[in-house]
Amino acid sequence: MQGRQPAASPSTALHAAILKCGSEVNIQHNALLVMYTKCGHVYSALRVFREINEKDYISWNSMLSCYVQNSLYAEAIKFIAEMFQGGFQPDNACIVSLCSAVGHLGWLINGREVHAYAIKKLLDTDTQVGNTLMDMYMKCQYTEYSTHVFERMRIKDHISWTTIITCYARSSQHFEALEKFREARKEGIKVDPMMIGSIIEACSGLKTSLLAKQLHSFAIRNDxxxxxxxxxxxxxxxxxxxxxxxxxxxxxxxxxxxxTWTSMINCYANSGLLNEAVALFAEMQNTDIQPDSVALVSILGAVADLSSLAKGKEVHGFLIRRNFLMEGATVSSLVDMYSGCGSMSNALKVFNGAKCKDVVLWTAMINAAGMHGYGKQAIDLFKRMVETGVAPDHVSFLALLYACSHSKLVDEGKCYLDMMETMYRLEPWQEHYACVVDLLGRSGKTEDAYEFIKSMPLEPKSVVWCALLGACRIHKTHELAMVAADKLLELEPDNPGNYVLVSNIFAEMGKWSNAKEVKAKISERGLRKDPACSWIEIGNNVHTFTARDHTHRDAERIHLKLAEITEKLRKEGGYIEDTRFVLHDVSEEEKVDVLHRHSERLAIAFGLISTHPGTPLRITKNLRVCGDCHEFTKLASKLFEREIVVRDANRFHHFRAGSCSCGDFW
DNA sequence: TTAGGGTTAG
Structure with a gap:
């Protein structure tokens, strides 16, 4: 059980000593029961319990608590029936353990039954009972019931206040959480580390580090x-x-x-500092701390984002050597890692090898197939998942719709959106609608996409308008693009990417002053856009390039190689730069120069000089690949006889012999 | 005999 001290060793000497002491028989047995509970020896505890001839409330409650303390929650609930059969009716202590079990399982219906029983027996006025009822409702995601219990409690202790603060923080009612903390302070309630922990949770929701810093200082000052x-x-x-x-x-x-280590690794990974995350994981292995499954899942996520196949395989090897169970989050993360690193074959191997496939694992595989452009395979996986009795959820439908979108499966996409609503009674999220808008729009039906948006039962959010805008850009439906652009900037004025997108559309229309005006808003608003960059893994190192990058130690060789590649593609492949993709108001010559120095080309050039002929190149880009680079890479794959796998911000492109797996639809 | 805490996956 998480957070629990390691189980102590059961002591046979202590067992004997307890039995020898002169107390009554059931007192001896109850003491033994507690000892076995703390040692995690549930079956020994049960044996002792069965041996008690005259079971009292302490015997029954100790056995119940034994199940709960050892995370056997369903067993605890089953045990209640035995208790009733034994002629004992639940008291406060029993309700407390029972609420804890129900909460951990998230079984709201049972929880309400327990609550009703407590009210009937006038046990709900007890502070401990109230506290566990609140916690139980919170764990069942019914915080409004927790609030109700809190308000009815006559005597509230610091645990009551901590629990209600946690309830508000976890249900995104951050200001209410802060208010309750202030009230607790005003009432003179004791503040302990757990109360600080509960209120600090509201800081992440509010994204306010200032408050986190204040609470941090408060905790230091008060030890x-x-x-x-x-x-x-x-x-x-x-x-x-x-x-x-x-x-x-x-x-x-x-x-x-x-x-501590995992949190720091996640902090790096979530801030995009992927190499730092990987380095920290390596550093941890030089300490006494052994990675657990959570740490491994975290590092697999970082490795997937980094697209570092070599590092991913190292982590996979580590998992196998340490006999980690290939189930749950571990196996889903492995599939996701291999997919993110461009290796569909390994993703599939891990997926096929998993004995128990839950909805998360199926979804990871559907997502992998979709991202790599295997839309039909994604649909097939979805059908197999349903056939095996695993019910799809919102995320599985999202993966499926993305897969349809990446493979231009318009009718299938519409059909699955309908299926999730009618057959599975799942209310689509904004992202599901955005997928369908993307699917309709990019396949050329921009007006249909707009009509679809107008028919949505929800007020469309930025993600939906962004999908329409992207489609309008491809199909040059500029009038509709302006409608989408206005909505997008109105709904999400702090996302620099939106201004870039809108500015690029103005640039494509030749409206350079509008383009500049929109771009200027990025700095006016104090926003910063991520510069375009690409990276490639060679051996054990990840090499990152930005456009016009001269910082690499082999920069000169790379630029020379790139010039040579470009020349070869022009002469032998008929490559002609398409300067429509350069959205700067500069001369034609400068536009060609800009294209030549796009970051993915530097990565390709470096890949070609750093690997043996025939080795596939795997490149990752933080933004979407431009049309000219797409053409360039197709030709490069043919003339240099290399498979080039490019992962951009949206999907995978597998370039082979002059063509791309996306079929030029992306 | 009884309650509340941290890191992770699609």
Whole structure:
């Protein structure tokens, strides 16, 4: 069980000593039961329990608590029936354990039955019962019931206040959480590390590192910083984008445990510092701390984002050597990692090897097929998943719709959107609608896409307008593009990518002053856009390039190679630069020069000089690949006889012998 | 005999 101290060794000597002491028989047995509970020896505890002839409330409640403390929640609930049969009716202690079990399972219906029983027996006024009822409703995601219980409690202790603050924080009612914390302080309620932990959770939702810093100082001043709280604060700083503060916290934690390391790795990974995440994972292996499945899932995510197949295989090897179970999050992350690193064959191998396939694993594989342009295969996987009795959820439909979208399967996409609503009663999210808009729009039906948006039962959000705008750009339906652009900038004025997209459309229309005006808003609003960059893994190193990059130690050779490649493509492949993809108001000559130095071309050139002939090149780009680079890469794959796998911000392109797996639809 | 905490997956 997480957070629990390691189980102590059961002591046969202690067992004997307890039996020898002169107390009554059931007191001896109850003491034994507690000992076995703490040692995690549930079956020994059960044996002792069965031996008790005159079971009292303490015997029954101790056995129930034994199940709960050892995470056997369903067994705990089953045990209640036995308790009733034994003639004992649940008291406060029993309700408390039962609520804990129900909460962990998230079984709301049982929880309401327990609550009704507590009210009937007038046990709900007890503070501990109230606290566990609140916690139970929170875990069942019914925080409004938690609030109701809190308001009815006559005596509230610091646990009651901490629980209600957590309820608000977890249900995104951040200001209510802050208000309750203020009230608790005003009431003079004791503040402990767990209360700080609960209120600091609201900071990540509000993305306010200022408040996190205030709470951090408060905890220091009041000597409340234990390891769990330090880890929580480290994590929250990361979620607020304060990598520096996370790192400072990480460095000051002397007694770092696996959670400290994993939180720091995640902080790096979520801030895009993928190489730092991988380096930290390597550093952890030089300590006494052993990676657990959570740490491995985290690093697999970072490796997938980095597209580092070599590192991914290292982690996979590590998992096998350490006998980690190939199930749950671990196996889904492996599939996702191989897919993200461009290796569909390995993703499929891991997927096929998994004995138990849950909805997450199926979805990972559907997503992998979709991203790589195998739309029909994604649909086939979906059908197989349903046939095996696994019900699809929102995310599986999203993966399926993306797969349809990447493979231009218009009718299938519309059919699956309909299926999720009618057959599975799943209300589509904005992202599902955006997928269909993308599918209709990019296949040339921009007006249909607009009509579809108008028919949506939800108010369309930025993601939907963004899909329409992207499609309008491809098909040059500029009038409709302006409608989408206005909506997009109105709904999401702080996303620099939107201004770039809108500016590019103005540039394509030749409206250079409008293009400049829109772009200028990025700096006016104090926003920063990510520069385009591409990277390639050679051996054990990831080499990153930005456009016109001269910082690489082999820059001169790379640029010379690129010039040679371009010349060869022109002469032998008939390559002619398509300067429509350069959206700067510069001369034609300069436009050609801009194209020549796009970051993915530098990565291709470096790949060609750093690997043996015939070796596939795997390149990752943070933005979408431009049309001219797409053509360039197709020709390069043919003339240099290389398979070139490019992962852009949207999907995979497998270039072979002059053509691309996306069929020029992306 | 009884309650509340941190890192992870599609």
């Amino acid at each position: 409340l910083l234990d390891l769990v709280l330090k880890n929580r604060i480290l994590d929250i700083y990361g979620q607020c984008g304060e990598v520096y503060h996370s790192l400072r916290m990480f460095e000051t934690v002397e007694e770092k445990d696996i959670v």
